[in-house]
Amino acid sequence: MEPLAHEGLARLLQIDDSLxxxxxxxxxxxxxxxxxxxxxxxxIDKPVDLPPTPLGLDSNKAPYLQLxxxxxxxxxxxxxxxxxxxxxxxxxxxxxGYSRLLYAPxxxxxxxxxxxxxxxxxxxxxxxxxxxxxxxxxxSGSWTKVNTKTTDLQxxxxxxxxxxxLKIRTSIMNGTLRELVEMTSLHNPRVSQILHHSTSLxxxxxARRNVMIRANNLSLENPSVVDFQQRLSDYVPPAKNMVxxxxxxxxxxxxxxxxxxxxxYNTIKEVDNYLALHIVSVTSPLGLVPRELEFCYPAAHYDxxxxxxxxxxxxxxxxxxxxxxEPEKHxxxxxxxxxxxxxxxxxxxxxxxxxxxxxxxxxxxxxxxxEILQEITRTAIAEIPVLSSKDRAKGEAIGLAKFQxxxxxxxxxxxxxxGHMPYKLRCGxxxxxxxxxxxxxxxxxGAAKYAxxxxxxxxxxxxxLVGDLFxxxxxxxxxxxxxxxxxxxxQNGRVTGVGIAKMNPEEMISMGRGLAVEVRHHA
Amino acid sequence: xxxxxxxxxxxxxxxxxxxxxHPLDQPVARWTEEEVLGEEVVEAGVAILRTRGCYxxxxxxxSMCGYFNDTVPGxxxxxMLYSQWKKxxxxxxxxxxxxxxxxxSFLDPTEVxxxxxxxxxxxxxxxxxxKVLVESLPEFVHPKHFSYSNSPKIEIxxxxxSSNPVVLDKSVNxxxxxxxxxxVCEIAHENGAEVKAYVxxxxxxxxxxxxxxxxxxxxxxAAPYVDKISINPVNVQKNTVVEKLxxxxxxxxxxxxxxxxxxxxxxxxxxKVYSDPTGGGTRRGAHNCNDCNSKILDAxxxxxxxxxxxxxxECECRPRWEVLKHxxxxxxNGAEPHGYRRGFGNGRRF
Numbered sequence: 030m031e032p033l034a035h036e037g038l039a040r041l042l043q044i045d046d047s048l049x050x051x052x053x054x055x056x057x058x059x060x061x062x063x064x065x066x067x068x069x070x071x072x073i074d075k076p077v078d079l080p081p082t083p084l085g086l087d088s089n090k091a092p093y094l095q096l097x098x099x100x101x102x103x104x105x106x107x108x109x110x111x112x113x114x115x116x117x118x119x120x121x122x123x124x125x126g127y128s129r130l131l132y133a134p135x136x137x138x139x140x141x142x143x144x145x146x147x148x149x150x151x152x153x154x155x156x157x158x159x160x161x162x163x164x165x166x167x168x169s170g171s172w173t174k175v176n177t178k179t180t181d182l183q184x185x186x187x188x189x190x191x192x193x194x195l196k197i198r199t200s201i202m203n204g205t206l207r208e209l210v211e212m213t214s215l216h217n218p219r220v221s222q223i224l225h226h227s228t229s230l231x232x233x234x235x236a237r238r239n240v241m242i243r244a245n246n247l248s249l250e251n252p253s254v255v256d257f258q259q260r261l262s263d264y265v266p267p268a269k270n271m272v273x274x275x276x277x278x279x280x281x282x283x284x285x286x287x288x289x290x291x292x293x294y295n296t297i298k299e300v301d302n303y304l305a306l307h308i309v310s311v312t313s314p315l316g317l318v319p320r321e322l323e324f325c326y327p328a329a330h331y332d333x334x335x336x337x338x339x340x341x342x343x344x345x346x347x348x349x350x351x352x353x354x355e356p357e358k359h360x361x362x363x364x365x366x367x368x369x370x371x372x373x374x375x376x377x378x379x380x381x382x383x384x385x386x387x388x389x390x391x392x393x394x395x396x397x398x399x400e401i402l403q404e405i406t407r408t409a410i411a412e413i414p415v416l417s418s419k420d421r422a423k424g425e426a427i428g429l430a431k432f433q434x435x436x437x438x439x440x441x442x443x444x445x446x447x448g449h450m451p452y453k454l455r456c457g458x459x460x461x462x463x464x465x466x467x468x469x470x471x472x473x474x475g476a477a478k479y480a481x482x483x484x485x486x487x488x489x490x491x492x493x494l495v496g497d498l499f500x501x502x503x504x505x506x507x508x509x510x511x512x513x514x515x516x517x518x519x520q521n522g523r524v525t526g527v528g529i530a531k532m533n534p535e536e537m538i539s540m541g542r543g544l545a546v547e548v549r550h551h552a
Numbered sequence: 553x554x555x556x557x558x559x560x561x562x563x564x565x566x567x568x569x570x571x572x573x574h575p576l577d578q579p580v581a582r583w584t585e586e587e588v589l590g591e592e593v594v595e596a597g598v599a600i601l602r603t604r605g606c607y608x609x610x611x612x613x614x615s616m617c618g619y620f621n622d623t624v625p626g627x628x629x630x631x632m633l634y635s636q637w638k639k640x641x642x643x644x645x646x647x648x649x650x651x652x653x654x655x656x657s658f659l660d661p662t663e664v665x666x667x668x669x670x671x672x673x674x675x676x677x678x679x680x681x682x683k684v685l686v687e688s689l690p691e692f693v694h695p696k697h698f699s700y701s702n703s704p705k706i707e708i709x710x711x712x713x714s715s716n717p718v719v720l721d722k723s724v725n726x727x728x729x730x731x732x733x734x735x736v737c738e739i740a741h742e743n744g745a746e747v748k749a750y751v752x753x754x755x756x757x758x759x760x761x762x763x764x765x766x767x768x769x770x771x772x773x774a775a776p777y778v779d780k781i782s783i784n785p786v787n788v789q790k791n792t793v794v795e796k797l798x799x800x801x802x803x804x805x806x807x808x809x810x811x812x813x814x815x816x817x818x819x820x821x822x823x824k825v826y827s828d829p830t831g832g833g834t835r836r837g838a839h840n841c842n843d844c845n846s847k848i849l850d851a852x853x854x855x856x857x858x859x860x861x862x863x864x865x866e867c868e869c870r871p872r873w874e875v876l877k878h879x880x881x882x883x884x885n886g887a888e889p890h891g892y893r894r895g896f897g898n899g900r901r902f
């Protein structure tokens with residue numbers, strides 16, 4: 030089997046030429062056990078033994094999976110309490126490993142996307158058979174009662190179920206499985222509860238895919254969004270005693286590339302000491318995005334319907350983000366130039382006792398708006414200590430490195446910082462800005478230091494590494510990562526490459542095929 | 553005693569609660585019901601004595617049994633048993649058949665003292681009662697436990713539950729050994745008692761089809777050694793493993809169609825096989841759809857009293873049961889989707 034793509038805990042696996050998981054088997058692919066002690070067989074590409082049914086066991090207690098040589102079964106997947114199910118999901122790969130397929134018997138089509146998102150590989154059509162027998166027709170995962178007697182409902186529903194699984198697989202390939210899950214959760218309390226409780230598990234263990242988030246109200250719980258928000262606590266602005274400038278977000282990402290932000294920048298550039306202004310954009314669902322973090326996923330990868338209204342939950346989210354940024358500690362004052370959001374932002378800043386000026390420009394990027402902005406910034410930063418571009422660059426690198434690498438970030442920023450945001454910032458010969466990585470991308474020299482400072486590393490077999498690293502070439506690993514994180518490649522005790530992980534740690538060992546690391550730099 | 557299946561033992565113990573307090577001088581319940589005595593249908597008097605309860609349920613207990621809820625953990629004094637008996641004997645007047653239950657074993661002398669049992673039996677013999685049914689675990693079926701000075705004909709009901717050791721161990725949590733069961737049936741017969749065996753239909757964890765096969769096999773195995781077999785569809789009693797599984801949607805009570813199938817397949821056995829489903833037609837008991845529950849229950853009653861057979865019963869839900877039965881062992885638990893029995897329509901229940 031070969032993993033083709035991951036999203037969350039979901040895997041798109043190539044089993045053989047014509048078979049991919051998540052896969053649905055039909056009842057004819059199952060055989061019965063002759064007694065209660067064995068489990069019968071299941072035919073995926075070939076018939077394999079199922080583990081015995083969980084007689085006498087308490088489904089609320091670990092181990093949650095029943096294992097045979099090749100299959101792990103999640104019994105009661107359709108009835109486990111949402112929170113319990115998420116807890117089980119956090120144990121899936123620990124109990125089953127990566128070489129067993131995970132089968133969830135007798136689940137409803139509407140539960141399949143979320144279960145796939147949490148790591149289930151194989152489903153069956155047992156519930157579809159029961160629905161068909163009572164005259165219900167399947168359409169995109171939901172049921173409609175048909176009044177006319179249809180002779181062939183079972184085979185029609187069976188085909189529709191195949192299409193539903195195809196949709197799940199395509200979504201994993203495209204990185205849009207979460208959208209499909211959100212759609213099925215809309216009027217399904219069970220799926221929404223599971224989705225709600227799975228956020229932190231997905232942040233911790235889910236694959237990070239730099240795909241566009243087409244946001245809506247549900248996206249406030251998107252793991253990438255929540256992760257970004259939480260890590261804002263790690264972030265520090267470039268220097269002390271700056272002036273905070275809050276700007277609206279833009280449709281074009283990263284914001285600094287948009288026409289409105291170019292105009293803002295050209296306007297403030299004309300003011301003396303403009304480097305003392307720190308631009309933070311206000312947006313939903315992310316909240317606050319400081320300029321240095323605009324490359325970081327998902328700040329440059331989302332799209333949301335702009336209504337100009339802030340819902341109560343969005344306002345609360347913004348309040349929380351301000352408490353993470355702690356503007357009262359870092360800035361002398363704040364200027365708010367965010368159009369229709371200005372009033373709310375000003376209130377939130379004043380709640381935190383920040384000296385705040387609202388430009389009150391209704392159209393922030395119009396020429397009138399820009400004039401007002403220039404006027405106000407000029408007076409506001411007139412008496413602020415001068416910030417040199419060198420100090421500012423150093424601060425930018427520290428802030429970004431801390432956001433990306435957390436505690437171990439000093440290994441990067443103790444080097445000589447040069448250039449400036451956005452594209453030319455460098456940490457000596459250790460790291461440069463990389464939109465692909467989403468922030469500071471390590472060089473091979475940086476990778477060696479990263480590994481020495483506790484960064485995750487992979488030991489590969491001894492061969493000349495050219496191009497990417499595949500699972501077959503992985504010998505062992507050290508440390509933890511999620512798919513999408515940077516990992517260091519070592520061979521014979523020497524660092525020979527650095528790249529982006531495409532499989533989970535244990536999975537690289539279990540799989541005989543597939544891309545393990547997208548290598549960015551070779552020694 | 554066979555080895556325990558440890559997880560189930562723990563599960564049983566965790567499911568139980570200490571019974572709430574009960575009045576000690578009152579029996580748990582009294583009622584009358586129609587029963588067959590010889591060739592006749594008579595009105596039988598039934599009573600449940602409140603006692604210390606089953607010794608096994610104090611130690612571990614069975615996964616489906618909630619009778620411990622009616623017991624008194626500290627035990628009931630013999631005086632109090634006599635006051636209960638006073639109230640019971642009143643309602644047995646004029647009856648020819650009596651059923652004296654406890655929430656345990658009538659033949660366990662530490663639960664029901666031998667002297668008290670002897671007095672009760674001779675009292676009933678004096679009242680003209682011809683036959684009395686008591687229940688016991690097989691370990692207490694010993695001649696010295698039922699050699700009364702004067703008594704009606706004794707019928708001992710024993711919970712066999714299943715003749716499959718895996719079911720007993722991993723589903724029921726009962727440490728009964730088949731050879732021992734056969735032996736006590738012989739002992740009972742040698743000492744002039746009749747034996748009735750209880751066989752479970754759909755103990756926890758089992759799906760519909762495995763349950764039917766197990767009940768038919770158990771009844772077939774037991775038939776040569778007993779006089780009657782009662783098929784007991786498992787119902788959901790409070791504070792049991794079964795109730796936990798039922799709350800979690802991992803098991804549902806069996807269909808009445810399954811009861812009918814078991815009885816049909818057992819009709820030629822050497823013992824009489826019948827069923828009186830506890831809680832029949834409710835969500836906690838064996839049920840079909842709302843349209844046919846009472847029809848099937850009436851037919852089962854007629855069958856039990858020897859008036860009719862179970863032929864020609866039909867309902868819209870019967871093909872649904874067939875489909876489920878067909879796939880039940882692949883579902884890997886005893887559950888089915890909510891509302892399936894009524895075809896996912898807009899009915900009130902099931």
